Structures are given as structure tokens and as C-alpha cells.
Amino acid sequence: MVRRMLLRWSTGALLAIVCGPAASAQTPAEFYKGKNIEIQVNVSVGGGYDLYARMVARHMSRHIPGNPNVIVQNMPGGGGMRLANWLYNVAPKDGTVFGAVARAMAFEPLLGNAGAHYDGRRFNYIGSANDEVSVCIAWYTSGIKTFEDAQQKELVVGSGGTADDTYQYPALLNNMFGAKFKMVPGYPGGNDINLAVERGEVQGRCSIPWSTVKATRRNWLDEKKVNILMQYSLSKHPDLPNVPLVMDLAKTDEQRTILKLIFGRQVMGRPFAAPPGVPADRMAALRKAFMDTMADKDFLAEAEKAKFEITPVSGEKIESLVHEVYANTTPALAEKAGAAMK
Secondary structure, X not given: XXXXXXXXXXXXXXXXXXXXXXXXXXOHHHHHOOOEEEEEEOOOOOOHHHHHHHHHHHHHHHHOOOOOEEEEEEOOOHHHHHHHHHHHHOOOOOOOEEEEOOOOHHHOOOOOOOOOOOOOOOOEEEEEOOOOOEEEEEEHHHOXXXXXXXXXXXXXXXXXOOOOHHHHHHHHHHHHHOOXXXXXXXXXXXXXXXXXXXXXXXXXXXXXXHHHHHHHOHHHHHOOOEEEEEEEOOOOOOOOOOOOEHHHHOOOHHHHHHHHHHHHHHHHOOEEEEOOOOOHHHHHHHHHHHHHHHOOHHXXXXXXXXXXXXXXXXXXXXHHHHHHHHHHOOHHHHHHHHXXXX
């Protein structure tokens, strides 16, 4: 008996010695060859995050060592919280899964969201296809033409959930600047909100990427079906010189600091992030593959045809921004910013 046990132990130890270094020395190309990579999207099919993710997936495989298949699946829910929590706590940490996550996701724990069961600093950020300016729009039949109108009269707007820009941005305008938006949460994705606006279920959407409007709802502009009340970012989009910028609403240094904390996320655009713990060489390969995709002529031709803006942001820049925001945000400021978006 003892002899058999020693034999088993010796055999196992020998296999570990022989196989261990080979496994640890496996290159990203060797690891990814013949595998599938999943991109999970935080919203339902057809919204801006989804369309960007599917376009990236169609081209990124060529640039990943080993050329794995890249497939897209959708995991909507909770304004992006469902996917963020799953990525952090459940998803494989081997580089075969990453997510198209909400740009607000990284800062939700900082701002006191009890549903955020993760540390935004520990995700592995891969990159974003664009930085982003979002806008607040009112349907033409609502009677709301300007932001000043929305400070006088209620506007019902669709929302994904309390952790989503479509809820937080109008809430901030209510709490800090006296607007009268009424948020209706529960829509699984941006495209669902857009359809709800067109059907008259709600009167507007108070955070939609400008690039999404141009790419998927150009008829809203051509047929003058929406009024643009506000744009959200740290600076104006060149297309929208006459639309008010949220930063210009600030009257005090504290208000400006809070707005910079909240709207700095726009620089992240539509970020892609992998779970913590992915081996460093695989993360480096994914980051390089992403940025190579952003310069791929076929990818850029498809983006141009679809009217999608491509202004890439590297994973390193996103990671640096997230760490900078965490480092510079005091608990008191975080509490005030969080309260402004409820």
C-alpha cells in the first residue's frame, strides 16, 4: 500500500516537474490557437455598445496571436452592474473572456453603489474604440426644446437602471441644476430606449452617445424629430458648438470638481475590460491586438461606412485615468457626487 502511494506521488511529482515549466512557458499564440474568445456586452442587441463590440469582434481575431475565434454575447441588466460583477467575480481569468462594459462601471464602488461588488482599479482594461460625447435629447412632441424648458416642465426619459448614464446624468441635472427629468428604468439596452422614445412610451433619453445618434438614428436629425438639450463631456463636440455643455453649468469650484469626476468617464468611451488575474503576457497581447485593430484598414472602412466615430483610447490610458480618479477623490467628494446621481 505504502509502496503504491509513494509510486503515485513520485509519478505525479515527475509530471508536475515535466509539465509545469512547459505550461508556464506557453506563449499567447500557443494558448489562443484553436480557442474561442467571448466578448460579453453589457446591453441588449442593437445598441451602441453592442454594435461597436460586434464590429471589433469581426476584425480583432486577425491581430490576436493564434487567431482565435471572437464571438459576442449579451449580458444586460442593472445598468451594466450584472456584467461588471460577473466579470470580476465569476468569469474565467485566463484571457478567453472580456466585456464591453459601461463607462460608469469603474467608478461605481467609489461613488457608493452598494450593488458594485468589485474594485474598479483591478480590472484589466483593454481599450476603447472612441472617447465619447453623449447628449440629452427630447422628442419633438414633448414640448421641451431647451434645457431651460426642462427646468420648468417634466420630461419623462427612459433608462437602463440606476447604475447607468441614462439614469445618473438626468438625476444629476435634477439634483444640482433644478431640472425636472422623470427617469423610467428597466430597459435592457440603449436600442430599447430609442424604440420606446419612437413609440411614445417615454419622451426622451437623457444620455445617448452622439456617435450612436449619427450612426443609428440619423433620421432623428434629418427629420428634426429630437431637440438636443445638453452635451456631456469635459469639452464640446465639434459637431455641436451651439449645444450647452454640462461643465458650463457649474457655478462653484466644488460643482466643477464634481462634474469633472463624473464626466471624466466620457473619455473612456465604450471600454473593454477583462477580469483581474489574467496573465500579463495575454493582457499585453489583447491590448496590442485591440490597438492594431483600431488601425486596421478593413476595420476603419467598415466604421466609416457605418458612420461610427473611431478615436481610440488605449487600455493603459484607461487604467491610468481610473487610478487617477480614485487617488484624487476624497470620501466627502465621492459622497456628494454619488448623492447627485440618485
